[in-house]
Amino acid sequence: MTYSFLRRVAFSVAAGAVIALSAASPSQAAAKIQRLVSPGGIEAWFVQDATVPLIAMEYSFAGGSSQDPKDKSGVANLVGNLLNEGSGDLDSKTFHERLDRRAIELSFSASRDSFRGSLRMLRDNKDEAFDLLRMALTSPHFDTADVERIRSQVLSGLRRETTNPSSLASRKFLEVAFGDHPYSRQSNGTLDSVPNITVADLKDYVGRVLAKDTLKVAVVGDVDPATLGKLLDQTFGSLPANARLRPVADVEVAKPPQRAFVPLDVPQTVITFGGPGVKRSDPNFMAADVVNHILGGGGFSSRFYREVREKRGLAYSVFESLLWMEHSAVFIGNTGTRADRAGDTIAAIEKEVRRIAEEGPTQKELDEAKSYLKGSQMLALDTSSKLAQALLQYQQDKLPIDYIERRSAIVDAVTLDDAKAAAKRLWGQGLLTVVVGRTPQAAAQPAATAPKSN
Numbered sequence: 319m320t321y322s323f324l325r326r327v328a329f330s331v332a333a334g335a336v337i338a339l340s341a342a343s344p345s346q347a348a349a350k351i352q353r354l355v356s357p358g359g360i361e362a363w364f365v366q367d368a369t370v371p372l373i374a375m376e377y378s379f380a381g382g383s384s385q386d387p388k389d390k391s392g393v394a395n396l397v398g399n400l401l402n403e404g405s406g407d408l409d410s411k412t413f414h415e416r417l418d419r420r421a422i423e424l425s426f427s428a429s430r431d432s433f434r435g436s437l438r439m440l441r442d443n444k445d446e447a448f449d450l451l452r453m454a455l456t457s458p459h460f461d462t463a464d465v466e467r468i469r470s471q472v473l474s475g476l477r478r479e480t481t482n483p484s485s486l487a488s489r490k491f492l493e494v495a496f497g498d499h500p501y502s503r504q505s506n507g508t509l510d511s512v513p514n515i516t517v518a519d520l521k522d523y524v525g526r527v528l529a530k531d532t533l534k535v536a537v538v539g540d541v542d543p544a545t546l547g548k549l550l551d552q553t554f555g556s557l558p559a560n561a562r563l564r565p566v567a568d569v570e571v572a573k574p575p576q577r578a579f580v581p582l583d584v585p586q587t588v589i590t591f592g593g594p595g596v597k598r599s600d601p602n603f604m605a606a607d608v609v610n611h612i613l614g615g616g617g618f619s620s621r622f623y624r625e626v627r628e629k630r631g632l633a634y635s636v637f638e639s640l641l642w643m644e645h646s647a648v649f650i651g652n653t654g655t656r657a658d659r660a661g662d663t664i665a666a667i668e669k670e671v672r673r674i675a676e677e678g679p680t681q682k683e684l685d686e687a688k689s690y691l692k693g694s695q696m697l698a699l700d701t702s703s704k705l706a707q708a709l710l711q712y713q714q715d716k717l718p719i720d721y722i723e724r725r726s727a728i729v730d731a732v733t734l735d736d737a738k739a740a741a742k743r744l745w746g747q748g749l750l751t752v753v754v755g756r757t758p759q760a761a762a763q764p765a766a767t768a769p770k771s772n
Contacts, residue, residue, distance in 0.1 A: 356547035362535035363709045371441035373539030374702040376710040378432040380532035383505040392507020394428035403464040406453035422447045431644040441540045452553045483588035483754040490752045491590045499569040529561035536709035538702040568645045575748035587660040587755030595647035598715045605736040611687045614638025632663040657756045675745040678738030
């Protein structure tokens with residue numbers, strides 16, 4: 319029985335009870351949120367809860383993969399995969415053994431605008447957990463053997479993506495939408511860029527990005543404010559005071575309608591579609607979020623699901639989401655269908671987009687969407703980890719600390735006119751569409767029949 323298995327068991331047992339953290343209501347969880355400032359000046363949004371002996375911390379630094387050099391996309395991703403591969407006086411094997419022995423979960427990841435980390439531990443292991451995080455952030459080894467092992471894993475994944483229609487569609491969509499902007503690049507890099515990333519590139523990224531002035535922290539769990547303040551200072555206090563970020567320009571998403579085709583000989587065609595979205599800071603964001611739920615974000619209740627799957631049987635699933643970043647925003651959707659039905663599927667999606675842009679939603683659709691979005695917040699905050707993730711995201715989005723309490727009223731305030739205006743703004747220009755699969759001519763041909771054996 320491995321330490322990794324024991325760690326998973328420990329958390330699965332404890333997590334069964336942690337749902338009580340916010341099961342009463344998001345408002346009660348919000349009432350507990352404190353703005354904590356450590357003696358050394360580290361700020362955190364904090365919910366103290368002793369329901370179960372767990373602590374969850376989420377934190378981020380501004381920067382993300384947009385800080386990768388233009389010809390070396392994938393640096394931030396490699397850093398995220400390597401920070402817990404040995405640091406301080408611990409090699410990779412010993413570092414992971416320490417994590418496993420104490421059931422500590424430590425991970426890092428890079429989005430386009432931020433470098434994020436996650437730490438979970440049992441309360442009694444908090445000192446060791448925070449110290450291991452401190453070492454990972456301040457003295458990563460980047461040993462050659464570890465770098466090459468992780469690089470090999472990343473390259474293996476990138477090679478698989480060259481035959482994955484969904485991955486190819488995503489890459490092409492970003493290229494069409496963002497052109498030469500850093501947002502057009504893949505966070506995990508390319509087969510050309512990843513082999514050229516050096517240890518010096520990794521160290522340069524850490525030195526420029528991991529700094530206290532852009533640090534945001536959210537902590538939920540069984541720890542008192544004084545103890546947490548000391549742990550935050552011990553963990554983050556020795557980081558550089560100021561980041562040295564390269565400037566990233568704002569960018570407008572390419573104007574629809576546009577269509578791109580990527581040939582790939584696979585049975586199922588993947589269709590990715592989207593266009594200019596709404597930034598999180600936009601006063602009309604909530605109206606856009608509600609109407610997007612009606613069109614494609616509402617799962618089985620969405621118009622796309624009804625029209626594309628239920629009525630026409632063209633696809634198993636079809637969905638759409640709003641994505642917002644520091645310097646731009648998009649809406650993006652995806653579906654997959656039989657190669658010979660790709661044209662019909664695109665036509666059905668475009669028809670629904672035109673209809674909601676021209677007519678907007680009905681009052682009944684609006685009321686049902688608002689009811690769902692208010693109720694679903696309960697499920698979104700039902701564990702300490704989910705609440706910590708939400709609190710970090712609210713900080714990144716520059717929302718107020720009492721946003722959980724305010725959100726239902728903001729949803730309720732969306733009128734039918736607001737929703738109609740948001741629908742016209744989002745979808746009135748049409749779609750950027752990327753199709754990955756067989757050419758229309760090849761898709762129209764019957765499948766080859768295997769020769770009969772004699």
